[in-house]
Amino acid sequence: MALMLVGWCAALLPADRASWAAAMKAEVDAIDDDGAALTFAIGCVWGAAKERILSRSFAARSMQFATIAGMLAISLLSALMTKRMIAAHHQSTVVFTLTSVLFAAAALRGYLRGPMALVQIARSVLPIYVLAYAFTSSGPGPAGGWIDARLYQALAIEGIGIWTAILLAGVFMIRVGTLPTITRM
Known part of the structure; x- marks a missing residue:
């Protein structure tokens, strides 16, 4: 579930933030506790959505x-x-x-x-x-x-x-x- 949410982040983030999406995925892969990984992924989705909304092109x-x-x-x-x-x-x-x-x-x-x-x-x-x-x-x-x-x-x-x-x-x-x-x- 956490990996799926981080995958959504890649779609949400502007193109110039692709490195952020890769870092988010790497971080979720590194977290052993599923609950902590899900919490982190939810935070990533929140940040990605906020970044997309704040982008002027959007x-x-x-x-x-x-x-x-x-x-x-x-x-x-x-x-x-x-x-x-x-x-x-x-x-x-x-x-x-x-x-x-x-x-x-x-x-x-x-x-x-x-x-x-x-x-x-x-x-x-x-x-x-x-x-x-x-x-x-x-x-x-x-x-x-x-x-x-x-x-x-x-x-x-x-x-x-x-x-x-x-x-x-x-x-x-x-x-x-x-x-x-x-x-x-």
């Missing part, structure tokens, strides 16, 4: 994965809403279809091009959502006839929140990637 990749997964989830949800809205309000299907396509395309571009693409997309799309909110909040004027203003106000507010979060996540990923590397002994 934080940036986790943020990128979560952001793209969230965008794909929103795209899927919008697609499902489009399917349900077709019979009830045909004009709304256009908005939900565009939302679905926008999030799917942005997620793909963010995956292929990295965090800078997410920042660029969010910076471009955010003003559109702000304008959409202003347009739907302007009263019965131009927005009155073909849309339900409350629904689109809610969608605009959600879009502002979501794209602001995507913008901040992209900035975080870029910032983490530019931090100086600190070598720990």
Whole structure:
């Protein structure tokens, strides 16, 4: 069991810490008492997990994965809403279809091009959502006839929140990637 846990450490540790994993395995091999070896191995797993979490590349990749997964989830949800809205309000299907396509395309571009693409997309799309909110909040004027203003106000507010979060996540990923590397002994 202790050797299996130390094997997990090798997978958890960043590549530049491979010597740590080898030392952990050697130490477990040298401990005669199974209970003490298991205790040591549990401590190794704790240290390896902590080292992985503290590595900046892990934080940036986790943020990128979560952001793209969230965008794909929103795209899927919008697609499902489009399917349900077709019979009830045909004009709304256009908005939900565009939302679905926008999030799917942005997620793909963010995956292929990295965090800078997410920042660029969010910076471009955010003003559109702000304008959409202003347009739907302007009263019965131009927005009155073909849309339900409350629904689109809610969608605009959600879009502002979501794209602001995507913008901040992209900035975080870029910032983490530019931090100086600190070598720990």
